[in-house]
Amino acid sequence: MSQAMIEMVRQHRECDEQLTRCETALRKRDLPSAGRNFRLFSEELDHHFMLEEERLFPAFEKATGITNGPTVVMRGEHAEIRALRDEAYAALEAHQPDEALAAIDTLNVLIQQHNIKEENVLYPMCGGSVPQLMSVLGFGGCGGACSCASAAKPETA
Numbered sequence: 001m002s003q004a005m006i007e008m009v010r011q012h013r014e015c016d017e018q019l020t021r022c023e024t025a026l027r028k029r030d031l032p033s034a035g036r037n038f039r040l041f042s043e044e045l046d047h048h049f050m051l052e053e054e055r056l057f058p059a060f061e062k063a064t065g066i067t068n069g070p071t072v073v074m075r076g077e078h079a080e081i082r083a084l085r086d087e088a089y090a091a092l093e094a095h096q097p098d099e100a101l102a103a104i105d106t107l108n109v110l111i112q113q114h115n116i117k118e119e120n121v122l123y124p125m126c127g128g129s130v131p132q133l134m135s136v137l138g139f140g141g142c143g144g145a146c147s148c149a150s151a152a153k154p155e156t157a
């Protein structure tokens, strides 16, 4: 898998870990900590979805001409995940830990199903078809086509 896609998978794992921190706090009935951790999770999720929806998906659609395929399905799933995220948020704000835990349980299932499809299908397709993925995603690299890659390590002729 390309470096850019490895970074996107890493973001999936980070979101998972952040959501687990929130769940752990909720099980201990530590609502302030649960709220803080859920906010962080939500920010990471929004950032990741923004990268996909505004950069990765359009680049994939442009490179392949596939505008009515996996990116449409993924955008739809993002909307479902966001709606459930808002539900969990509302339960947390209302100090209802059991309701929040139930919503987070379902949220977790949806996210895992979504991530499996991206990691097994869409990301490999992107890696194989979108040029300059690192710079498309703003990861500070160009995929090796300019001097930024060789600046970090000596030239291998």
Ligand SMILES: [Fe+2]
Binding pocket: 049, 052, 074, 078, 114, 118
């Ligand atoms: Fe996604």
Ligand SMILES: [Fe+2]
Binding pocket: 008, 012, 048, 052, 115, 118
């Ligand atoms: Fe993703």
